[in-house]
Amino acid sequence: MAEFSIDRFVDRYAERTSGMSASEVRALFAVAARPEVVSLAGGMPYVEALPAQDVLEVATQVLRDLGPTALQYGGGQGQLALRDRAVMLMAEEGVDADPDDVVITTGAQQALDLLGKIFIDPGDIVAVEAPAYVGALTAFAAYQPRFLTIELDDEGMIVEQLERAIVRGERPTFVYTVPNFGNPAGVTMSRRRRERLVALCRETGIPIVEDNPYGLLRFEGEPLPCLRSLDPRNVIYLGTVSKTFSPGVRVGWALADHSVIQRLVLAKEAADLCGSNLTMLLTERWFSDDARWRSALSGLVETYRARRDAMLQALEEHLPDTATWTHPFGGFYVWVTLPPWTDTTAMLAAAVERRVAYVPGTAFYPDGRGADRMRLAYCYPTEDRIREGVARLATLLEDDERLYRSFHRS
Amino acid sequence: MAEFSIDRFVDRYAERTSGMSASEVRALFAVAARPEVVSLAGGMPYVEALPAQDVLEVATQVLRDLGPTALQYGGGQGQLALRDRAVMLMAEEGVDADPDDVVITTGAQQALDLLGKIFIDPGDIVAVEAPAYVGALTAFAAYQPRFLTIELDDEGMIVEQLERAIVRGERPTFVYTVPNFGNPAGVTMSRRRRERLVALCRETGIPIVEDNPYGLLRFEGEPLPCLRSLDPRNVIYLGTVSKTFSPGVRVGWALADHSVIQRLVLAKEAADLCGSNLTMLLTERWFSDDARWRSALSGLVETYRARRDAMLQALEEHLPDTATWTHPFGGFYVWVTLPPWTDTTAMLAAAVERRVAYVPGTAFYPDGRGADRMRLAYCYPTEDRIREGVARLATLLEDDERLYRSFHRS
Numbered sequence: 001m002a003e004f005s006i007d008r009f010v011d012r013y014a015e016r017t018s019g020m021s022a023s024e025v026r027a028l029f030a031v032a033a034r035p036e037v038v039s040l041a042g043g044m045p046y047v048e049a050l051p052a053q054d055v056l057e058v059a060t061q062v063l064r065d066l067g068p069t070a071l072q073y074g075g076g077q078g079q080l081a082l083r084d085r086a087v088m089l090m091a092e093e094g095v096d097a098d099p100d101d102v103v104i105t106t107g108a109q110q111a112l113d114l115l116g117k118i119f120i121d122p123g124d125i126v127a128v129e130a131p132a133y134v135g136a137l138t139a140f141a142a143y144q145p146r147f148l149t150i151e152l153d154d155e156g157m158i159v160e161q162l163e164r165a166i167v168r169g170e171r172p173t174f175v176y177t178v179p180n181f182g183n184p185a186g187v188t189m190s191r192r193r194r195e196r197l198v199a200l201c202r203e204t205g206i207p208i209v210e211d212n213p214y215g216l217l218r219f220e221g222e223p224l225p226c227l228r229s230l231d232p233r234n235v236i237y238l239g240t241v242s243k244t245f246s247p248g249v250r251v252g253w254a255l256a257d258h259s260v261i262q263r264l265v266l267a268k269e270a271a272d273l274c275g276s277n278l279t280m281l282l283t284e285r286w287f288s289d290d291a292r293w294r295s296a297l298s299g300l301v302e303t304y305r306a307r308r309d310a311m312l313q314a315l316e317e318h319l320p321d322t323a324t325w326t327h328p329f330g331g332f333y334v335w336v337t338l339p340p341w342t343d344t345t346a347m348l349a350a351a352v353e354r355r356v357a358y359v360p361g362t363a364f365y366p367d368g369r370g371a372d373r374m375r376l377a378y379c380y381p382t383e384d385r386i387r388e389g390v391a392r393l394a395t396l397l398e399d400d401e402r403l404y405r406s407f408h409r410s
Numbered sequence: 411m412a413e414f415s416i417d418r419f420v421d422r423y424a425e426r427t428s429g430m431s432a433s434e435v436r437a438l439f440a441v442a443a444r445p446e447v448v449s450l451a452g453g454m455p456y457v458e459a460l461p462a463q464d465v466l467e468v469a470t471q472v473l474r475d476l477g478p479t480a481l482q483y484g485g486g487q488g489q490l491a492l493r494d495r496a497v498m499l500m501a502e503e504g505v506d507a508d509p510d511d512v513v514i515t516t517g518a519q520q521a522l523d524l525l526g527k528i529f530i531d532p533g534d535i536v537a538v539e540a541p542a543y544v545g546a547l548t549a550f551a552a553y554q555p556r557f558l559t560i561e562l563d564d565e566g567m568i569v570e571q572l573e574r575a576i577v578r579g580e581r582p583t584f585v586y587t588v589p590n591f592g593n594p595a596g597v598t599m600s601r602r603r604r605e606r607l608v609a610l611c612r613e614t615g616i617p618i619v620e621d622n623p624y625g626l627l628r629f630e631g632e633p634l635p636c637l638r639s640l641d642p643r644n645v646i647y648l649g650t651v652s653k654t655f656s657p658g659v660r661v662g663w664a665l666a667d668h669s670v671i672q673r674l675v676l677a678k679e680a681a682d683l684c685g686s687n688l689t690m691l692l693t694e695r696w697f698s699d700d701a702r703w704r705s706a707l708s709g710l711v712e713t714y715r716a717r718r719d720a721m722l723q724a725l726e727e728h729l730p731d732t733a734t735w736t737h738p739f740g741g742f743y744v745w746v747t748l749p750p751w752t753d754t755t756a757m758l759a760a761a762v763e764r765r766v767a768y769v770p771g772t773a774f775y776p777d778g779r780g781a782d783r784m785r786l787a788y789c790y791p792t793e794d795r796i797r798e799g800v801a802r803l804a805t806l807l808e809d810d811e812r813l814y815r816s817f818h819r820s
Contacts, residue, residue, distance in 0.1 A: 012529060012583060012584075012617065013528055013529060013673065014527065014528060014529055014530050014531045014534075014553065015531050016527065016531075042483075044482060044483055045482075047477075047478050047481040047482050048478050050477075050481060052473070052474075052477045055473060055477065055481065056470060056473045056474060056477075059469050059470075059473055060466060060469075060470065063462070063465060063466045063469055064462075064466060067457075067460075067462045067465065067466075068457050068458050069658075070658050071457040071460060071465065071656040071657070071658035071659070072454060072455075072457050072656075072657060072658050073452075073454055073652075073657045073658070074658075105682075106516060106681075106682035106685075107682055107683055109681070109682050109683045110681060110682040113680060113681045113682065117424065117426065117552060118423055118424060119419075119422060119423060119424055120424050121424045121425050121426075124424075135679075135680075135683060138679065138680040139680050139681070141680070142527060142677070142680050143424065173422060174422075207419060207422070242483075246481040246482075247481070247482060247483045248479075248480050248481035248482050248483070248484075248686055248687045248688045249481070249686060249688060250682065250684075250685065250686040257419070259419065260419060263423065267552070269545075269548065270523060270545075270548040270549050270551070270552050271516075271519070271520060271523045271549070271681065272515075272516035272517055272519050272520040272523065272660065273517055273519045273545060274660075275516075275660065276658055276659060276660045276686055276689050277658045278658045278659060278688075278689060278692075279686050279688060279689060282688075
């Protein structure tokens, strides 16, 4: 009877699914997989740099010494020993924490989903940077908020815009920010802006969600205080080992007031009962050897720094004068602004044809903006591949510009 | 200013959180951890029976041969090779599937959450068995449905009740059932009821969610057809390796029409980007060796069968005549019905004092019923401990009955 129907459940889906669109990140995983394409798209860490023998040794230790625990269910908050390691990693960035106030999540991404679940009612306002991390927009969108977008400049979120919005009467449920080497813009919030944001949110009683996946991947300049360390009571802090160790273990966490953590743990248990004891214990063991994890992390930082340098140099060398871009002090990404006639979404197919990929800017705005922007990731390809990829991109942009000018000359 | 506040975000939480209560399962994990208590509460598989050396060997293979993949991000649908193994495991139960129609989830629990996310709008009706799996009630409750409860008898869900509800005008978004050795009741849906449920739902266009974690743990009787194999188009099927291998790898899956899978994959990516490639590949390798997984599974089935026998015998021997219980053909649980004056929630503290634990019946109803019921799990404790635990429970029940009668005699 319904044989011809493409989707027989089409009338049954929840309203929240109408906001769910094909994940651009996922589509690009497929593109990036073709070896002849230089992918400047995906934000995959360069896990090939990890000492494979050490990882194997740690996994062997866990299964040999803690096998039955590793293979069993655990509590929703996550292994205490791993929460201690999360506390240690946060201390590296000046954040003081109690392991009781930490919940381990499936990457920090799950913390975003669970925060959406416990905080967002349909129609609630969530303040985000513009551009913002696409995964946060997708996670929150499932709970049907209205997004309030706050522009970025070289000092990060323009807090004055948020202030004006609040004066206008907007009351965000929370403000979401990636203050260090943000995804996609690669900019870092200045100390002045950090202090102003924290003061504004404290005064107006608006919680801040500080997402800090890249903080330990700094190439230059002095670390700035985390928002959480400026205001431990009003800031919910998210961390992860996806960039400092491995995303394959799916270990992230949230640090918050214990009352928030209790709700996050209940939401976590409803979502998947518990994380994997095996990967939690493996991650705990990895970070138990100070020399090992610091040496592996330094190796990653040096690799990423060299790749960033290669990309910045190639952009300088190849890109037309009409393009501008950010200068990341750390992390994975450069954000390129192109002339206003550019449509990076429409251009992506042509780019892939020329064997280079990027993420179109529109992915990072909830409101359809960003067609003249693109995100370039330097984390995964080698320096030579980065140079080759940027050169390919440059010819595409030149051709696009020539085409545009020829139409507007005639 | 808010120093005295217990929960400074108390006015900010989403409405859906008002339905979230302390997970009884979690509270009982804590109780079960005390070695002097015989826990008949938690449904922990007996992972100690797994051949530890074999698991270590498989983990070593994965990290040695596939390290960079295991430690990297993956796609939201999960590793294809593992989806092939899921297809193989479903074929064991007579379910024919295409790996394209499978999404790997963090245990089947995450599939429940994602199904709630894509199907349930606030106020929608979800039909569940009474009693039902507490984790399903919790997962769905986050999306604020109204539960329609359908009673169970020894043949499983009383489908006639669902039929009458539909005639009354109820239109469930979906029907959720655990047809094989259900949690908590330990009963199995008869063939007659399976056929009737499938026909009813097909006619009325109501999807069925069939959750089958225990299907391969049968101790007696002939396997009955899965609902999915009776109606592949209208049944969404959930599977897991948590009971046939290990819950520590957090590997479950959903099988559904490809249009549903596409939405589940988007919801999965929004929830946590992807599962752990490491535990997915480890699970894939585990099930790649036919002799190995079959032998480990047979070992588990024999262990659980002996423990079920010990429990049924102990119940027969010790429990007062006023108690009745189910006879599970497989799985982990016996469901005990006590005299109507019993309050198993109130009695739990006294039980723990007498060094035995169970799950009170109210956990498994969305409407506060079940105070005179309890779930007993035989999966984890040894046969001696089971006998000891049931004996302790029996003295408690006898004392409770004596107390009740003394009050009502006077």
